[in-house]
Amino acid sequence: DAKTTQPPSMDCAEGRAANLPCNHSTISGNEYVYWYRQIHSQGPQYIIHGLKNNETNEMASLIITEDRKSSTLILPHATLRDTAVYYCIVRVTGKGNTPLVFGKGTRLSVIA
Amino acid sequence: EPEVTQTPSHQVTQMGQEVILRCVPISNHLYFYWYRQILGQKVEFLVSFYNNEISEKSEIFDDQFSVERPDGSNFTLKIRSTKLEDSAMYFCASSESGASYNEQFFGPGTRLTVL
Numbered sequence: 001d002a003k004t005t006q007p008p009s010m011d012c013a014e015g016r017a018a019n020l021p022c023n024h025s026t027i028s029g030n031e032y033v034y035w036y037r038q039i040h041s042q043g044p045q046y047i048i049h050g051l052k053n054n055e056t057n058e059m060a061s062l063i064i065t066e067d068r069k070s071s072t073l074i075l076p077h078a079t080l081r082d083t084a085v086y087y088c089i090v091r092v093t094g095k096g097n098t099p100l101v102f103g104k105g106t107r108l109s110v111i112a
Numbered sequence: 113e114p115e116v117t118q119t120p121s122h123q124v125t126q127m128g129q130e131v132i133l134r135c136v137p138i139s140n141h142l143y144f145y146w147y148r149q150i151l152g153q154k155v156e157f158l159v160s161f162y163n164n165e166i167s168e169k170s171e172i173f174d175d176q177f178s179v180e181r182p183d184g185s186n187f188t189l190k191i192r193s194t195k196l197e198d199s200a201m202y203f204c205a206s207s208e209s210g211a212s213y214n215e216q217f218f219g220p221g222t223r224l225t226v227l
Contacts, residue, residue: 002154034215043116043203043218044155087155099145099157099168100216 002103003027004088009107012082018075020106022088025069032091033064034100035073037084044087044102047073078110114138116219118204124225125194133189133222135204144187145205145216146179148172155203161187194226 005023012018024033034049048055048062050071055062061074075082087105091098117136125131137144146158160167161179178190187206191198201223205216 038155041149041201041221043205043220046215046217049215099160099170100147100155101157102155104154 002101003031003090004103006086006088006103006106008104009109011109011111012075012078014080014110014112015077018073018078018082018108018110020073020075020086020088020108021070022072023070024088024090027068027090028092029068030092033062033068033071034089034091035060035062036087036089036100036102037082038087038105039081039084044100047086049091078108080110080112082108083110084108116204116206116217118202118219118222120222121220122223122225124227127196127226128193131191131194131224133191133202133204133224135187135189135206135219136185137187137204137206138208138217139185141206141208141217143167143207143209143216144179144181145207146189147203147205147218148200149203149221150197150200158189191224194224196226199224199226 032049035047036044038044048060050062064071085105085107119134144161147155149155157170159169159173176192180188201221203221204219207214207216
């Protein structure tokens with residue numbers, strides 16, 4: 001089972017920042033936090049991942065709390081094309097071929 | 113940008129028939145995966161594959177399923193005798209290594225419909 005808890009749905013106005021929370025209170029020290037999204041039954045798309053430091057790439061920013069028990073994915077300027085289901089996944093390090101365990105995710109609706 | 117490709121995009125088959133779903137992973141990737149998603153449900157892991165053998169499999173991946181890398185580019189999932197409950201989207205993924213800091217890249221999926 002997924003080790004994360006996410007709100008089932010969120011709305012965001014187009015052009016505003018979308019902040020998607022994730023709780024992973026039982027995360028271990030050797031587990032990464034990954035974010036993927038799935039746009040309308042397409043294949044999941046990798047967004048970003050981190051271990052303990054905040055991370056930023058061209059798609060999003062990932063803020064991980066100091067105790068690592070929660071994180072927030074930030075899409076700085078949401079567009080209609082960002083409407084998708086967003087999955088927060090914890091994944092153990094140091095072990096080859098670790099599968100991704102998907103939960104139900106957060107359905108983000110970006111509204112014009 | 114390199115991507116994972118899958119064929120066919122949609123496969124319709126009769127119950128009891130064999131199907132082979134095909135994937136071409138990203139060329140320098142060494143680790144390959146199959147996942148499935150039944151309509152309206154979560155994405156579920158089926159199997160991972162490295163160095164021409166299965167690394168890990170879920171309880172879904174029973175004797176009806178098999179995987180193969182028949183040549184240097186293709187990675188296939190075979191369902192020997194399809195059941196109605198095998199109807200789902202099947203996603204192939206690949207990663208450069210098995211390390212957890214290497215992301216998995218997913219293909220667009222094959223929609224399997226078993227009648």
